[in-house]
Amino acid sequence: MPVQAPEARVANFDEVALGFDLDNALVECERCLICPEPACVAGCPVGIDIPGFICKMIDGDHRGAYDIVTEANFLPAICGRVCPQEDQCEGVCPVGDTLKPVAVGRLERWVGDRAIEEGWRKRPYIEPNDFRVGIIGSGPAGMACAADLAKAGCAVTVYEALHAPGGVLRYGIPEFRLPNQVIDEEIGNLIDLGIEIKCNTLVGRLFTIEQMLGEMGYDAVFIGTGAGSPKFMNIPGETLNGVLSANELLTRCNLMVAGRFPDYDTPLHLGRKIAVIGSGNTAMDAMRVSLRLGAEKVHCVYRRTEGESPARVEELHHAQEEGVDFQWLTAPVEILDDGDGNVRAMRCVRMELGEPDESGRRRPVPVEGSEFEFETDMVVYAIGTNANPILGQTSKLKLNKWHYIDTDENLATSMAGVYAGGDIVTGAATVILALGAGRRAARSIKEYLGIRDSDIVYRPERSGHEGALFGIDMAERNFARVHIA
Amino acid sequence: MHRQGPNTETGGGTQPRKWRPGELDAGFPIVGREDFSDTTFRLDIDHPVMAKAARPGQFVIVVMHDHSERIPLTIADFDRDKGTVTLVVQAVGKSTCEMQQLCHPGVALYGMVGPMGLPSHVSGAKKVICIGGGLGVAPIFPQARAFKEGGAYVIGVVGFRNRDLIFWEDKFRQCCDELIICTDDGSAGIKGLVTKGIEQAIEQHSDIDEVIAIGPPIMMKACAETTRPHGIKTVVSLNPIMVDGTGMCGGCRVKIGDRIMFACVDGPDFDGHDVDFDDLMNRLRRFKEEEHLALAHWKENCRRPGQERS
Ligand SMILES: Cc1cc2nc3c(=O)[nH]c(=O)nc-3n(C[C@H](O)[C@H](O)[C@H](O)COP(=O)(O)OP(=O)(O)OC[C@H]3O[C@@H](n4cnc5c(N)ncnc54)[C@H](O)[C@@H]3O)c2cc1C
Ligand SMILES: Cc1cc2nc3c(=O)[nH]c(=O)nc-3n(C[C@H](O)[C@H](O)[C@H](O)COP(=O)(O)OP(=O)(O)OC[C@H]3O[C@@H](n4cnc5c(N)ncnc54)[C@H](O)[C@@H]3O)c2cc1C
Ligand code: SF4
Ligand code: FES
Numbered sequence: 001m002p003v004q005a006p007e008a009r010v011a012n013f014d015e016v017a018l019g020f021d022l023d024n025a026l027v028e029c030e031r032c033l034i035c036p037e038p039a040c041v042a043g044c045p046v047g048i049d050i051p052g053f054i055c056k057m058i059d060g061d062h063r064g065a066y067d068i069v070t071e072a073n074f075l076p077a078i079c080g081r082v083c084p085q086e087d088q089c090e091g092v093c094p095v096g097d098t099l100k101p102v103a104v105g106r107l108e109r110w111v112g113d114r115a116i117e118e119g120w121r122k123r124p125y126i127e128p129n130d131f132r133v134g135i136i137g138s139g140p141a142g143m144a145c146a147a148d149l150a151k152a153g154c155a156v157t158v159y160e161a162l163h164a165p166g167g168v169l170r171y172g173i174p175e176f177r178l179p180n181q182v183i184d185e186e187i188g189n190l191i192d193l194g195i196e197i198k199c200n201t202l203v204g205r206l207f208t209i210e211q212m213l214g215e216m217g218y219d220a221v222f223i224g225t226g227a228g229s230p231k232f233m234n235i236p237g238e239t240l241n242g243v244l245s246a247n248e249l250l251t252r253c254n255l256m257v258a259g260r261f262p263d264y265d266t267p268l269h270l271g272r273k274i275a276v277i278g279s280g281n282t283a284m285d286a287m288r289v290s291l292r293l294g295a296e297k298v299h300c301v302y303r304r305t306e307g308e309s310p311a312r313v314e315e316l317h318h319a320q321e322e323g324v325d326f327q328w329l330t331a332p333v334e335i336l337d338d339g340d341g342n343v344r345a346m347r348c349v350r351m352e353l354g355e356p357d358e359s360g361r362r363r364p365v366p367v368e369g370s371e372f373e374f375e376t377d378m379v380v381y382a383i384g385t386n387a388n389p390i391l392g393q394t395s396k397l398k399l400n401k402w403h404y405i406d407t408d409e410n411l412a413t414s415m416a417g418v419y420a421g422g423d424i425v426t427g428a429a430t431v432i433l434a435l436g437a438g439r440r441a442a443r444s445i446k447e448y449l450g451i452r453d454s455d456i457v458y459r460p461e462r463s464g465h466e467g468a469l470f471g472i473d474m475a476e477r478n479f480a481r482v483h484i485a
Numbered sequence: 486m487h488r489q490g491p492n493t494e495t496g497g498g499t500q501p502r503k504w505r506p507g508e509l510d511a512g513f514p515i516v517g518r519e520d521f522s523d524t525t526f527r528l529d530i531d532h533p534v535m536a537k538a539a540r541p542g543q544f545v546i547v548v549m550h551d552h553s554e555r556i557p558l559t560i561a562d563f564d565r566d567k568g569t570v571t572l573v574v575q576a577v578g579k580s581t582c583e584m585q586q587l588c589h590p591g592v593a594l595y596g597m598v599g600p601m602g603l604p605s606h607v608s609g610a611k612k613v614i615c616i617g618g619g620l621g622v623a624p625i626f627p628q629a630r631a632f633k634e635g636g637a638y639v640i641g642v643v644g645f646r647n648r649d650l651i652f653w654e655d656k657f658r659q660c661c662d663e664l665i666i667c668t669d670d671g672s673a674g675i676k677g678l679v680t681k682g683i684e685q686a687i688e689q690h691s692d693i694d695e696v697i698a699i700g701p702p703i704m705m706k707a708c709a710e711t712t713r714p715h716g717i718k719t720v721v722s723l724n725p726i727m728v729d730g731t732g733m734c735g736g737c738r739v740k741i742g743d744r745i746m747f748a749c750v751d752g753p754d755f756d757g758h759d760v761d762f763d764d765l766m767n768r769l770r771r772f773k774e775e776e777h778l779a780l781a782h783w784k785e786n787c788r789r790p791g792q793e794r795s
Pocket of ligand 2: 544557558559574777
């Protein structure tokens with residue numbers, strides 16, 4: 001796929017991956033074997049009918065392709081950009097045994113972008129029922145749950161604590177990977193379905209879940225508040241100026257537009273020589289944002305090796321191209337002061353891989369006497385997150401031992417009528433898993449409210465030739481097929 | 486149905502919608518303002534739900550317009566009948582000076598979220614000293630009132646630079662059994678810092694159960710040091726730099742004893758004897774350069790408010 005050249009892109013916030021044009025997309029479609037038992041569909045957490053949409057593409061029915069994709073995933077332009085396809089559909093595609101696998105993600109993105117360009121919307125006529133559902137959090141989990149319930153005729157309100165909706169998609173993932181324009185369009189889809197989105201609402205503090213089910217008259221509640229509380233390591237020097245979490249850095253840049261200070265009010269105070277601890281997607285984003293804002297040198301400090309890095313391979317690869325210096329098998333021990341309360345340097349230790357731990361990954365152990373000092377004026381933590389405490393503090397919800405919300409396999413919590421999904425249940429995961437969880441919870445909520453799929457009456461907007469029988473959308477049956485890894 | 490049905494047209498027709506900032510919230514209307522001095526002013530914001538939910542010690546985050554910072558401000562008062570939340574703001578930098586210029590009745594704030602933070606624990610203490618200095622004078626008020634309503638004997642100690650800056654004296658007199666006013670220049674009350682007021686109160690009352698202090702970190706530190714030898718429990722309300730206020734960024738972390746806490750979700754109230762104030766004061770200097778730059782940039786442009794925004 002065409003990308004912006006590394007030298008050019010480190011100086012701008014435009015998208016790195018430029019996406020296929022129609023010709024490229026069709027060439028890619030032709031590579032698909034249209035397997036009768038497609039491995040990719042099984043590998044996709046929401047089971048998109050991948051060969052199905054590829055066939056439509058080959059037939060030249062782009063709208064049809066969009067309809068097929070959105071039956072399973074209503075955020076194709078987003079997921080096509082951010083899903084770890086190498087671990088999912090593309091990772092199991094047999095074409096990949098000998099050649100590169102079919103670039104499913106890029107095709108999905110092409111379809112999603114095409115829909116935005118053309119203004120295609122799923123805007124069916126929905127027969128309203130009398131149920132009201134409240135959704136807490138406007139990340140992918142909340143959005144997916146809201147969309148499915150709205151399509152089933154429920155009156156849905158989404159509450160978001162920040163002043164703009166989208167969750168991590170908005171405040172975390174940067175513009176050059178996922179333009180805000182794309183998020184705004186996809187959220188526009190929700191508004192079109194009649195969903196009400198209320199920002200500036202911190203549930204738990206402004207009102208509680210109990211109040212939502214009581215006075216506020218919601219029949220069910222879905223919690224998709226994300227994992228969101230950054231971890232630190234508790235090493236000396238962590239409160240010095242110049243030490244911050246990747247979440248803070250990214251929020252200042254993405255949500256608050258600190259890159260355009262002072263036209264925007266939020267400052268960042270970027271360092272010159274930046275050390276990012278961790279090597280997941282969050283770390284990659286923090287490093288690449290720092291480069292674009294003008295950092296001279298960016299280092300990645302990770303205690304394991306490249307092979308264990310949890311980032312999407314594409315992002316790791318892009319970061320390497322853009323000139324990030326990777327210090328594998330290295331862990332910080334102490335952050336050192338310049339005498340005036342700012343970061344001057346970091347003391348690190350080299351690691352080696354020892355015996356495998358419970359997760360099967362080889363545990364890194366420090367190499368005796370390998371400590372060294374590393375000059376840096378900004379240290380960014382991207383080593384994962386803890387559960388956000390607010391809903392736990394303000395309700396009787398049962399939490400698990402890591403303080404995430406405890407649910408059963410249908411995503412029901414310990415409170416009747418309250419369901420939860422996404423990062424707040426699983427811990428930090430991926431967009432598509434959150435989206436799948438939102439849909440699964442929607443299915444459970446429909447069951448809880450006694451809405452049968454056959455009661456859902458809407459005239460779907462689609463390309464015409466398939467799907468609707470007696471005004472009942474057969475595609476809605478697709479809910480039964482959703483399965484999550 | 487109580488809601489606008491979804492678009493019933495199928496096919497092309499209407500333009501698809503796209504989410505735009507500010508589109509979903511009508512904003513938060515300012516319904517009252519009073520200037521206490523040339524830097525301090527009171528704003529009443531219409532938000533009936535928050536007025537019901539707010540408890541003493543909690544704060545809000547205000548976003549004035551779509552280019553603004555998210556700035557934390559303590560809920561200085563709330564009127565559950567009128568449905569308003571009161572903030573008292575001291576203009577110290579770009580954002581607060583801009584608020585002073587632009588926030589008038591009839592204007593709506595772009596964003597206001599809260600009430601954030603854990604409510605203050607209004608203990609069953611029998612005798613308390615409530616101390617407010619600088620921008621802490623307003624926030625101490627709801628706490629003093631809550632203690633009074635809980636049946637405690639409340640000694641108020643409030644500090645100002647001089648008599649012209651004094652506000653809410655009558656409000657404090659209503660909820661305090663004793664009120665000690667301290668001014669730097671002695672133009673009203675006793676001359677000196679609030680710590681002098683605390684010492685005076687402790688001398689006169691040997692049975693003080695609890696002290697609550699809100700103000701600049703340097704003042705809270707001094708208060709904690711004043712009460713430490715007497716072993717009186719001292720609660721302070723910390724004001725580190727914040728971004729989201731929901732526990733998501735960690736920018737607000739503070740050192741409490743040997744632990745790191747997030748002031749926005751674990752606080753803002755902490756035991757003053759455990760707080761590392763030097764660390765807090767250092768972290769408040771984090772954006773010194775940018776703060777100067779922002780103020781200068783704004784002063785240059787503020788004659789044409791709104792126009793320079795692109
Ligand atoms: C920097 C970064 C990069 C990432 N990159 C990728 C990637 O490339 N690919 C991928 O698949 N995944 C990626 N992820 C992970 C992915 O974004 C998350 O797994 C996913 O967004 C989780 O979705 P969610 O809906 O559970 O929660 P979130 O997206 O976290 O959304 C939760 C929302 O709820 C709101 N909220 C929280 N508490 C309350 C409350 N009390 N009241 C009201 N609202 C509340 C929050 O403000 C937030 O907007 C990345 C994550 C980060 C941080
Ligand atoms: C929980 C909490 C409650 C607060 N309550 C109030 C209140 O009721 N009334 C009020 O006037 N202010 C309050 N503040 C402080 C207020 O948020 C800051 O004054 C404001 O953010 C400054 O923004 P600025 O752009 O005007 O000034 P800046 O240019 O950002 O800063 C100017 C000066 O203010 C200091 N400052 C910056 N941020 C903060 C901060 N978060 N806390 C304290 N000092 C800061 C700086 O060190 C600098 O000296 C509170 C802060 C917190 C965290
Ligand atoms: S994308 Fe790969 S696995 Fe999926 S149908 Fe095509 S060839 Fe088969
Ligand atoms: S302000 Fe972001 S975590 Fe407290």
